[in-house]
Amino acid sequence: KAGVTQTPRYLIKTRGQQVTLSCSPISGHRSVSWYQQTPGQGLQFLFEYFSETQRNKGNFPGRFSGRQFSNSRSEMNVSTLELGDSALYLCASRPITGVETQYFGPGTRLLVL
C-alpha cells in the first residue's frame, strides 16, 4: 500500500495570509491526525478526524482548523498566519477505532515570513 502523502511539501507564506495543507491517508485508514513539529515545542497534537468528524482536539487557537472528506482525505487550514506558525506539519493515519498504531506522512514544511 502507498504510505501517507502530504501536499505541498514546502510552502512559504507571509504573516496574515492563510494556508491549506492536504493529507491523503493510507488506503483504508479512516482516522487522520495532524501534528505540529517545531524545534522549541516539539511534536504537538492538533486534532484528529474520523469519518468526517473531529474527534479530538489539542491546545491550539481557533486559527487552526481542519476537515475530512468522505474519502478520508483531510485538509488543515491556518488563518491569519503568524511567524510562530512556521513548522513542519505532519499528518498521521490509522485504520479504525481500537487500532492505535499511527503512520506519519512526510510533512509539509511551512515558513511564515
Place this chain on the structure above:
Amino acid sequence: GENVEQHPSTLSVQEGDSAVIKCTYSDSASNYFPWYKQELGKRPQLIIDIRSNVGEKKDQRIAVTLNKTAKHFSLHITETQPEDSAVYFCAASKAGTASKLTFGTGTRLQVTL
C-alpha cells in the same frame, strides 16, 4: 493534561554498544506507548509500541519495557549500528483518544564507529 518527559536529550554510543532512552508520563490513564525514530528530514517512523497490559516487548535488537507503577517506560537498543543514528521520540496516549499522542522532547542518538 498528559506530560511526557524524556531523557537524555542526546546520547552518543560506540557501534556495538547498547543505548537506553527513558520516558516518564504523568497520566495514569495512559495505556499506549509508541516509540518513533526520525531521521533528518524524514517522517517519524514507528519502531516499537507497547500497551499497558504488557510489561516488555522485543523486536530483534529493540525492546521496550513499561513500569506502570512508576509510570515510566524505556527503549533499549542493543548492538547499535551507525544507521540507528536518529532522533527517537517516546509518546503516550489514553484509551478512547489513541490518536492524541503526547510526545517526549526527543533523544538524539549518535552511533560512532
